[in-house]
Every structure is written in structure tokens, then in C-alpha cells.
Amino acid sequence: GAVVSQHPSWVICKSGTSVKIECRSLDFQATTMFWYRQFPKQSLMLMATSNEGSKATYEQGVEKDKFLINHASLTLSTLTVTSAHPEDSSFYICSARQNRGGAINSPLHFGNGTRLTVT
Amino acid sequence: AQTVTQSQPEMSVQEAETVTLSCTYDTSESDYYLFWYKQPPSRQMILVIRQEAYKQQNATENRFSVNFQKAAKSFSLKISDSQLGDAAMYFCAQIIQGAQKLVFGQGTRLTINP
Numbered sequence: 001g002a003v004v005s006q007h008p009s010w011v012i013c014k015s016g017t018s019v020k021i022e023c024r025s026l027d028f029q030a031t032t033m034f035w036y037r038q039f040p041k042q043s044l045m046l047m048a049t050s051n052e053g054s055k056a057t058y059e060q061g062v063e064k065d066k067f068l069i070n071h072a073s074l075t076l077s078t079l080t081v082t083s084a085h086p087e088d089s090s091f092y093i094c095s096a097r098q099n100r101g102g103a104i105n106s107p108l109h110f111g112n113g114t115r116l117t118v119t
Numbered sequence: 120a121q122t123v124t125q126s127q128p129e130m131s132v133q134e135a136e137t138v139t140l141s142c143t144y145d146t147s148e149s150d151y152y153l154f155w156y157k158q159p160p161s162r163q164m165i166l167v168i169r170q171e172a173y174k175q176q177n178a179t180e181n182r183f184s185v186n187f188q189k190a191a192k193s194f195s196l197k198i199s200d201s202q203l204g205d206a207a208m209y210f211c212a213q214i215i216q217g218a219q220k221l222v223f224g225q226g227t228r229l230t231i232n233p
Contacts, residue, residue: 034220043210043223044164091162095221108214108221110164 003027004096006111013084013118021079021114023094028109029074030096035067038091038113050077084118091115121146123213125224132201133232139186140196140227142211150216153187155196156223158208167209170194198229206231 003026013019023033031052036044048069049057056069066088068080077096081088093113122145132138144153155167170178170187177185182199198205211224 032219038162041228043225046220046222049220093162093164095164108166113162 004030004094004109004111006094006114008114009112010115011117013116015085015118016083018080018082019084019116021081021092021094021116023077023079023096023111025075025096025098025109028096028098030077030098031074032097033071033077034095034097034108035069035077035079036093036095038093040091044093047079081116084116086118089116089118121213121215121218121222123211123222123224125211125227127227128225129228129230131230131232132198134201134203136201137197137199138201138229140198140209140211140229142194142196142224144192144194144211144213144224146192146213146215148215148217152214153185153194154212154214154221155183155185155194156210156212157205158210158226159206164210168196201231203231203233205229 005024005026007022011019033050035047037047038044046059047062050069050071052071052074058064066082071077091113094111095108098107124143151172153170157165157167168178168180168183170185177187184197186195208226208228210226212221214221
């Protein structure tokens with residue numbers, strides 16, 4: 001089945017530094033990828049929608065200058081948390097839509113998530 | 120607006136029994152899909168079942184079935200013959216045509232008692 005690889009699975013960084021999280025579709029092309037954030041014992045909150053070759057669409061309340069998203073190819077999207085602070089500590093999950101004309105019933109595959117801890 | 124509501128933060132069931140998880144949603148769109156995802160302690164999101172809004176027949180996947188009430192905007196998940204491996208967080212989710220994005224409910228933590 002389709003696989004989405006997310007890397008790293010966990011990362012610890014110091015306050016003020018930047019962290020990059022990669023999301024790769026291993027055996028399919030993904031025109032659209034999504035980035036979610038999940039706090040402990042809470043739901044997945046959509047941060048942004050990433051479309052290959054264009055700017056990401058951010059959800060209301062998400063700082064686009066802090067959470068930089070790049071989707072340079074059909075198999076890779078990256079999320080960079082810039083100038084990270086302890087409140088950015090969370091679980092970040094990406095998902096990728098298998099490219100079948102962009103139909104909403106195209107399968108959505110999730111990465112295993114990245115646990116970010118900012119000290 | 121696109122909202123999904125799960126009113127049961129926690130549920131528990133005895134092993135081999137049946138449990139139903141509730142979900143309601145709110146959209147004015149007519150073309151949409153509904154999903155139930157399972158998130159075990161590993162945090163991996165696993166698709167359990169999906170329902171197309173235009174289909175009247177309730178979806179079933181082995182021990183998992185849904186009760187889709189379109190007029191009431193209700194989409195409950197029934198797990199039959201509960202197994203210890205079913206213990207997880209369960210999220211109801213919706214995607215609507217045009218919006219493209221998958222929106223999740225708050226989640227229900229399911230505990231299976233041996």
C-alpha cells in the first residue's frame with residue numbers, strides 16, 4: 001500500500017533554533033499534502049495545505065512566517081518551524097493525497113508523525 | 120463552516136461486546152465524505168471506514184459499521200465483538216468537495232476491558 005515517510009520521528013531543539021520536518025510519499029505522487037498539529041490528548045488541527053509548485057494555504061491563526069512549508073516536488077513537502085519556542089512543542093503529522101485528479105475521494109495517507117520538543 | 124463534533128471524550132466496553140461511538144457534523148454542502156480513523160498509542164493514523172454522502176447504504180468493514188443519518192447529520196461507528204487491539208483514540212472526520220481538507224472531530228478514547 002501507499003506509504004508516507006515522515007522524518008524525523010522525534011527531535012529536541014533549543015529555543016530560538018529552526019527545525020525542518022520532511023514528508024515524503026514513497027510510492028505515489030502527491031499533488032497535495034497536509035500538515036497537522038496535535039497536542040497531547042487532543043485532536044489533529046490542520047495547519048496548512050501544501051500544493052506542489054505553489055504557496056501553501058494556511059489555516060486561520062497559523063503563522064505562515066513561523067511555519068514555513070515548501071512543496072517543491074510531487075513526493076516531498078517540508079515544514080520548517082522557525083525560531084522555535086517551548087510552546088511549539090507538539091506532535092506534527094503530515095498526510096498526502098494520492099494523485100488521482102485531485103478528487104476528494106482520493107486516498108489520504110498519513111505519516112507516522114514527528115514529536116518536537118523545544119527546550 | 121465545516122465542523123465535526125464527537126461528544127464522548129471516553130468510552131469503555133467489555134471485550135467481545137459491542138460499542139457505538141457518536142459523531143455529528145455540520146455542513147451545507149451536499150457532496151462530502153465521512154471517515155473514522157483510529158489512532159493507537161503509536162500515533163499512526165489508521166483509516167477504519169469511510170462513507171460517501173451520496174450513498175444511502177451504510178458502510179461496513181468486517182466488525183466495523185456505521186450508521187449514517189444524513190438528515191440528522193449523524194455518523195456513528197459501531198464496533199462489534201470488541202477486541203483488545205481496538206483500544207485507541209477514534210476520530211471522526213469529514214472532507215467536502217471544494218474545501219479539499221480533512222477536518223477531524225475531538226476524538227473518543229476507547230478502552231477495552233478484558
